[in-house]
Amino acid sequence: MIEHTPTYSLADVDPSAFCASCGQCCKRMPGNISPEQLQPDVEANLRRLLATGNYAIDWWEGDPRGGPFLKSGIGKAHFLRPRHKSRPGKIFDPSWGDSPCVFLSDNGCILPRSQRPKECLEMVPVRGGACLSTFPKQRAAIAWLPFNDMLERIGHDVSKSE
Ligand code: SF4
Numbered sequence: 001m002i003e004h005t006p007t008y009s010l011a012d013v014d015p016s017a018f019c020a021s022c023g024q025c026c027k028r029m030p031g032n033i034s035p036e037q038l039q040p041d042v043e044a045n046l047r048r049l050l051a052t053g054n055y056a057i058d059w060w061e062g063d064p065r066g067g068p069f070l071k072s073g074i075g076k077a078h079f080l081r082p083r084h085k086s087r088p089g090k091i092f093d094p095s096w097g098d099s100p101c102v103f104l105s106d107n108g109c110i111l112p113r114s115q116r117p118k119e120c121l122e123m124v125p126v127r128g129g130a131c132l133s134t135f136p137k138q139r140a141a142i143a144w145l146p147f148n149d150m151l152e153r154i155g156h157d158v159s160k161s162e
């Protein structure tokens with residue numbers, strides 16, 4: 001289960017020297033969290049993480065299972081990730097590419113590996129920059145579909161209370 005308190009130790013820095021000397025992912029876009037990482041109580045853990053101010057709700061436009069033309073009634077498919085450093089207090093945030101992940105320090109990720117997003121844990125580094133994500137935005141949005149309404153509701157609750 002993901003905790004909200006970052007604890008940093010040298011042993012937790014990404015073991016891949018390849019990634020440690022690069023870090024381009026973390027500088028542009030925080031990794032996506034899987035709802036399985038918030039089990040057994042997804043709702044309580046979602047509230048707790050959002051209340052820390054370190055996480056944001058992002059979304060896929062339309063239904064991620066079928067693109068914009070699938071008539072499922074899903075306008076936005078929400079999912080959870082850490083927030084960007086440049087956007088404190090912004091719970092709903094679809095932006096990417098222009099600000100580092102809030103957990104990126106000069107020494108790498110401050111989260112212990114057990115608390116990192118699924119996408120961060122599963123990135124496949126490839127020389128030449130063609131690195132592969134096994135849990136990109138679309139897959140994250142599909143995984144969070146059973147919790148889509150919950151994400152929106154709790155996101156608005158937390159936004160109002162700030
Ligand atoms: S996955 Fe690729 S882009 Fe990301 S930090 Fe590792 S080497 Fe860099």
Ligand code: SF4
Nearest residue numbers: 026031101104109120
């Ligand atoms: S949580 Fe850590 S590994 Fe993942 S994007 Fe943020 S700084 Fe990088």
